[in-house]
Structure formats: C-alpha cells, structure tokens
Amino acid sequence: MIRDAATTIIGAGAVGCAVAYHLARDGWRDVQVVDARDVAEATTAQAAGLVGQVRSTVERTRLAMASVRLFSRLEAETGYPPDWRQTGSIRIALTDERVAEFRRMATIAESAGLETAFLTPEELRDRFPLIDTGTVRAALWCPTDGYLQPHSLTTAYSRAARDLGVTFHPRVTVTGLSVRAGAIDGLRTDAGDVHTELVVDAAGPWAAAIAAMAGAELPIVPVRHEYFVSTPVAGWSAGLPVLRIPDLRLYVRAEGSAVLCGGWEAAAVSRDPRSIVRADAMPVDPDWDVLARFASDLASVVASADGVRPSAVFRGWPAFAPDGRFVVGPVPGIRGFVMAAACNAHGVSGSAGLAEHVLESMGPDPSPYVRSLSPARFMAQPVDWEQAQTRARSVYENYYAVTP
Ligand SMILES: Cc1cc2nc3c(=O)[nH]c(=O)nc-3n(C[C@H](O)[C@H](O)[C@H](O)COP(=O)(O)OP(=O)(O)OC[C@H]3O[C@@H](n4cnc5c(N)ncnc54)[C@H](O)[C@@H]3O)c2cc1C
Incomplete structure (x- = not known):
C-alpha cells in the first residue's frame, strides 16, 4: 500500500x-x-544496454567511467548481478574527418584516465573477425566498455x-x-x-x-528510438565487442548469436510533452523503412550481416x-x-x-x-x-x- x-x-x-x-x-x-x-x-x-565511455568531454567521460566502476562492483556490493559484460568496444571511422574526431576523443579519454587504443587492421580482424577492414579508416578500441541487461x-x-x-x-x-x-x-x-x-x-x-x-x-521531450534483434547469424556470439559506426549512425552488438542493430535517424520523430498525461502508454510502431536502412548500412561494413532479418524490434521514447x-x-x-x-x-x-x-x-x-x-x-x-x-x-x- x-x-x-x-x-x-x-x-x-x-x-x-x-x-x-x-x-x-x-x-x-x-x-x-x-x-x-x-x-x-x-x-x-x-x-540495448550499451555502456560507452569514450565521449567528447572529460566530464562526460568521467561520468561514464564512474558508471562502469559501479557496474563492475555492483554484484559484490549488493549480491545482485547487473549481467554486465565487459566485451570492450570498437568505434569505426569511415572518413578522414571522423579519424580526426577519434584522435580528439582519444586525447580526451587520456586526460580522463580512460584506456583507449587505435587498432591496426590485423588487430581489428582479431577482435572483430566479421568486419570488412577495407572500408575502415581507423578503429578506436576501448577495452573497458561493454553492455549489460537493463x-x-x-x-x-x-x-x-x-x-x-x-x-x-x-x-x-x-x-x-x-x-x-x-x-x-x-x-x-x-x-x-x-x-x-x-x-x-x-x-x-x-x-x-x-x-x-x-x-x-x-x-x-520524448524522441522516438528503435533497434532490431535479428534471427541467429553465423559467427556472432555474445563475447564480440560492441561496434559503433558513427558515419553510418549505427551501433551494433551481439545478442547471443543474433545481431542487435540500432541507430540515430536523420529525421527524428518527437512527441509534444504537453500532449502526454500521467503515465499513459506511448505505443511506437516499428518503422520498417528505418530498420531496413540500419540493416543495409550495417551490411556495407560487416558482410555477415547481409540479409539479416529482424526477429524483434525494441522501441520507445527516451527523453531529451x-x-x-x-x-x-x-x-x-x-x-x-x-x-x-x-x-x-x-x-x-x-x-x-x-x-x-x-x-x-x-x-x-x-x-x-x-x-x-x-x-x-x-x-x-x-x-x-x-x-x-x-x-x-x-x-x-x-x-x-x-x-x-
Ligand atoms: C530503443 C532504445 C534503446 C536504448 N538503448 C540504450 C542503451 O543502449 N544504453 C542506454 O544507456 N540507454 C539506452 N536507451 C535509453 C534508456 O532506455 C533510457 O534513457 C532509460 O531507460 C530512462 O530510464 P528512466 O528511468 O528515466 O525512464 P523509464 O524507464 O521510462 O521509467 C519511468 C517510469 O516512470 C513511471 N511513471 C511515469 N509517470 C508516472 C505517474 N504519473 N505515476 C507513476 N509512475 C509514473 C513509468 O511507468 C515508468 O516506469 C534506449 C532507449 C530506447 C527506447
């Protein structure tokens, strides 16, 4: 009561x-x-439960690092597991402009005390064998990133x-x-x-x-956001690092042996906060055009994702x-x-x-x-x-x- x-x-x-x-x-x-x-x-x-620490300011980087420290010790502290997987993450640059941004981000990470490293093509293939390294201009690795189950x-x-x-x-x-x-x-x-x-x-x-x-x-302001989880795809497993491909507005991780792929739409959809009352439901229909674009963009960098089929769509209205x-x-x-x-x-x-x-x-x-x-x-x-x-x-x- x-x-x-x-x-x-x-x-x-x-x-x-x-x-x-x-x-x-x-x-x-x-x-x-x-x-x-x-x-x-x-x-x-x-x-999606992604936890990324590489940010564009030292303050935001430190905040994300504090979260990772808590997720790493939460089970010991409370007895309850957050299902935190420290798989590491890789940011992929497809343009020179992005490479320059990654260099700035790596410098910010260093100032905040966060470990990052640029991967050679061989190191990238070792960590994420499914990627087509030919299109990649730079790959920024953060070993302490990962994902958890929200x-x-x-x-x-x-x-x-x-x-x-x-x-x-x-x-x-x-x-x-x-x-x-x-x-x-x-x-x-x-x-x-x-x-x-x-x-x-x-x-x-x-x-x-x-x-x-x-x-x-x-x-x-609630702004619509969505991603899909595919049917199982050969070569994908839960230990793969999280992948971010900002030039394609995409984030990707394995969900078991399936692909979880989401992104940031070029034309966002919002709700007028004044139209929202109490705790009313705010249903979201999957936008199949947007989801298909995520899938085809991903396949341009990760060939094994070609033809992935969504088996579930997750969506909602995160507040901005x-x-x-x-x-x-x-x-x-x-x-x-x-x-x-x-x-x-x-x-x-x-x-x-x-x-x-x-x-x-x-x-x-x-x-x-x-x-x-x-x-x-x-x-x-x-x-x-x-x-x-x-x-x-x-x-x-x-x-x-x-x-x-
Ligand atoms: C598709 C998608 C992918 C995402 N991926 C990530 C990710 O990878 N990493 C990440 O960090 N974040 C991610 N987010 C964002 C993340 O989900 C939100 O930032 C986070 O869940 C917000 O939590 P919250 O507690 O503020 O809101 P909510 O989880 O919405 O909780 C608010 C609660 O308030 C209650 N409430 C509202 N009004 C009332 C009322 N009048 N009376 C009583 N109760 C009320 C609701 O019932 C609700 O349970 C994603 C979001 C979406 C939609």
Whole structure:
C-alpha cells in the first residue's frame, strides 16, 4: 500500500531505482518508489544496454567511467548481478574527418584516465573477425566498455534499495502533486492521497507531465528510438565487442548469436510533452523503412550481416532536453521537488552517475558541473515548446555527428 513517506521517487525505471539505491546507500531513510507499472517495465525495458565511455568531454567521460566502476562492483556490493559484460568496444571511422574526431576523443579519454587504443587492421580482424577492414579508416578500441541487461541492472538497484529499507509501490499512478506555500506537501494517486515532503521526478518520458503537476514547465521531450534483434547469424556470439559506426549512425552488438542493430535517424520523430498525461502508454510502431536502412548500412561494413532479418524490434521514447544534457536537481520555487530526468538516450548507462548527481544536487555544496544541470536553466522564461522539440530532435539527429 502506498504510504506517507518523507521521500517519494516517481518512476521505477533505471533512473528512479538508481536514485533509490544511492539515497538508501547514503543513509536516507523513509524512502518509497511509486510507479504506474513495475520495475523497469517502461523505456528501460527497451534499452540495448550499451555502456560507452569514450565521449567528447572529460566530464562526460568521467561520468561514464564512474558508471562502469559501479557496474563492475555492483554484484559484490549488493549480491545482485547487473549481467554486465565487459566485451570492450570498437568505434569505426569511415572518413578522414571522423579519424580526426577519434584522435580528439582519444586525447580526451587520456586526460580522463580512460584506456583507449587505435587498432591496426590485423588487430581489428582479431577482435572483430566479421568486419570488412577495407572500408575502415581507423578503429578506436576501448577495452573497458561493454553492455549489460537493463532489466537486470534495474532489478539489482531495486533489490539492493529494498534491502536498505526503501519500499516499492508498483501499479500506482500519480495523478497530482500537492504544493503548499511553495513546498511539496503530498501526492495524489489512484490508490489514495499521501503526505510526502520530497518528490524526485524520475518519470522518464513522462517527466514533463509530472513537473507540470507541481506547476513547473520543463521542456523534456520524448524522441522516438528503435533497434532490431535479428534471427541467429553465423559467427556472432555474445563475447564480440560492441561496434559503433558513427558515419553510418549505427551501433551494433551481439545478442547471443543474433545481431542487435540500432541507430540515430536523420529525421527524428518527437512527441509534444504537453500532449502526454500521467503515465499513459506511448505505443511506437516499428518503422520498417528505418530498420531496413540500419540493416543495409550495417551490411556495407560487416558482410555477415547481409540479409539479416529482424526477429524483434525494441522501441520507445527516451527523453531529451533541448541542450542534450541531464535535467537534475531541485526545481527553484518548489521546495522539495527534484528532477532526475532527460537522459538523452543514455539513461541506463548513465543511471549511476545521474543518481550521484541527484544526491550531490541536494547537498550543501554541489559542484559547478552539477549546478549546470539544474532545471533552472529552462525556467528564466516561458518554454517555447515548438523550439524545444526542434532542438531535442536535433540533439538526437546529431548524436553521432562529428564533434568539433
Ligand atoms: C530503443 C532504445 C534503446 C536504448 N538503448 C540504450 C542503451 O543502449 N544504453 C542506454 O544507456 N540507454 C539506452 N536507451 C535509453 C534508456 O532506455 C533510457 O534513457 C532509460 O531507460 C530512462 O530510464 P528512466 O528511468 O528515466 O525512464 P523509464 O524507464 O521510462 O521509467 C519511468 C517510469 O516512470 C513511471 N511513471 C511515469 N509517470 C508516472 C505517474 N504519473 N505515476 C507513476 N509512475 C509514473 C513509468 O511507468 C515508468 O516506469 C534506449 C532507449 C530506447 C527506447
């Protein structure tokens, strides 16, 4: 039964469960998690589970490295496995411009203390025998990257949080927030009203709808994303490194002996956050033209993927901010209302770091970086919703664009 609690986290996806675990581990007591579904049933269930640390800034690289450190020790720390496979990853450059970007990324990785190396064609064939090395201009290897099972990770967080006293309330929809004298005072739900003093909005693509319940306009925009898993293909096995081919906007990994292949569409599709209410379902039909393009582009670099046939399509609406950054921390003017949102399609891999930021944002002295993630940056003037969507789509479309 939903209950009065000092702290209520709305959302039991990767982010909400990571926040629950981090708060409990930090000694917070009287915490509950409320979800209209159950643990990891929404966007998180659809994720490919890729965990990449090679990024375009030192801060983002360090954040991803912190996540990898947590995934590597989570089972020892909690007793629950996130099914983390440290296969390594390879980024493939098909153009000179991309090679130059990889050099910059390798320098950033070095500054952050992350090991990377450029592979010779022979080394590339050793690590990923299926690739046609003739088209490859450079291959950047990161040995500590990999992938995990998003459901396992989120279950690990939630079980560990439960062990530390957090209560979980699945199948409870939050229908309203009560704000009194500028402070959170309670929750309205379809299972009754309860008192709470602190609400963490970890509602993924529904985060803007929850913020609106507290009277805050925040441009957190759901943008469609999808990938397919093929029928089994000879030569593919779970130990192969993750492959990213940014010039083709593609990411690829083995799922058992099948191919998992997704990518960033050139013409993104978004939802107007104002049209999203509560925890309503947001169905996505597979876009077969887009998926066929992923498959044919992949076959141009990996011949064994020629003719792969999708056996399952995963899809959803990861939430993007117009500037492509997390929206984390207390909402100015509404005491006790804290954001943990806008994962920009890396909310599974980024969950650990994001949860640490949430904790830090509520502490006495958040770093300038964490302060820069504050929702305050969108609150100085009324939200231009059309522009917010255009910018969020642009962040998505340029996910693999060459960074300067
Ligand atoms: C196809 C696809 C592939 C992806 N691949 C990757 C990847 O490889 N790596 C990666 O890191 N990320 C990936 N992502 C992104 C990742 O899935 C998301 O960033 C992450 O799952 C977001 O987690 P979340 O907890 O914020 O949201 P969600 O998992 O959506 O959880 C939000 C929860 O809030 C609940 N909720 C909402 N409104 C209410 C309400 N009113 N009352 C009660 N509960 C409510 C919902 O029921 C839901 O369970 C991918 C996404 C997609 C769609």
